[in-house]
């Protein structure tokens with residue numbers, strides 16, 4: 001068997017088309033969707049991601065306001081910028097690109113973002129709402145994974161889903177989304193005793209550990225669906241996921257490639273959250 005490839009690039013393009021249409025509808029009501037993008041320092045990968053977010057935003061008619069700060073920026077300086085963006089009524093969404101340099105207190109900064117503008121879905125208020133099944137903004141990568149699972153026609157109710165990795169930006173919200181979709185969910189991580197056995201009984205595997213090709217293809221249950229969130233740059237320049245792709249593809253029913261799987265969905269879901277926020281501004285309840 002060779003797995004069906006879940007094409008995140010094509011799915012993201014479709015979602016962006018829908019976002020563009022909704023941006024147009026906002027503008028007809030005199031609301032111009034606007035995303036504030038905050039990038040601290042000169043991490044090359046972050047620069048690429050931010051450029052990509054700003055380019056896609058422009059393509060769908062969202063104004064992206066760029067705030068580039070030096071690598072020496074302090075927590076207080078960043079808090080002052082976030083406070084100004086919170087107060088700016090023209091700003092619908094605030095994105096603080098992660099990771100921040102080590103002197104910045106990431107938790108304090110994420111906590112300072114107005115939850116109503118937290119289009120990344122990282123604020124405790126938004127994470128808590130997700131846990132209660134009353135989401136406002138859902139973190140972009142897990143949201144993108146769910147769209148891909150839905151498109152693959154995976155009937156999640158009752159299936160065994162394994163999430164590998166327990167980060168706040170991917171693993172934990174992913175667990176919540178799968179629980180709310182009635183899957184039977186296991187959260188695995190670096191201390192999991194027998195990861196191979198956990199993978200072998202999972203109908204759905206979401207790998208988000210940040211270790212190149214750590215999940216062996218031979219562990220995958222035949223017919224499982226594999227979502228690879230990993231993005232690991234090898235010394236030879238190749239980009240690989242957390243799953244050994246070729247061997248996993250031979251066993252799985254469906255699998256996301258890296259690149260071209262979850263990554264483009266992350267950006268499309270961010271802009272989807274921005275237009276949601278602008279729609280709320282256009283029709284406050």
Ligand SMILES: Nc1nc2c(c(=O)[nH]1)N[C@@H](CN(C=O)c1ccc(C(=O)N[C@@H](CCC(=O)O)C(=O)O)cc1)CN2
Nearest residue numbers: 049096097098099120140259260261262263264266267
């Ligand atoms: N504030 C945030 N910071 C970070 C997030 C996030 O969601 N919010 N996620 C990651 C990085 N990220 C978005 O910021 C991101 C990573 C990768 C891609 C992507 O499209 N990747 C391409 C490959 C790109 C390449 O060639 O290097 C792909 O998979 O096809 C999009 C977004 C950490 N920080």
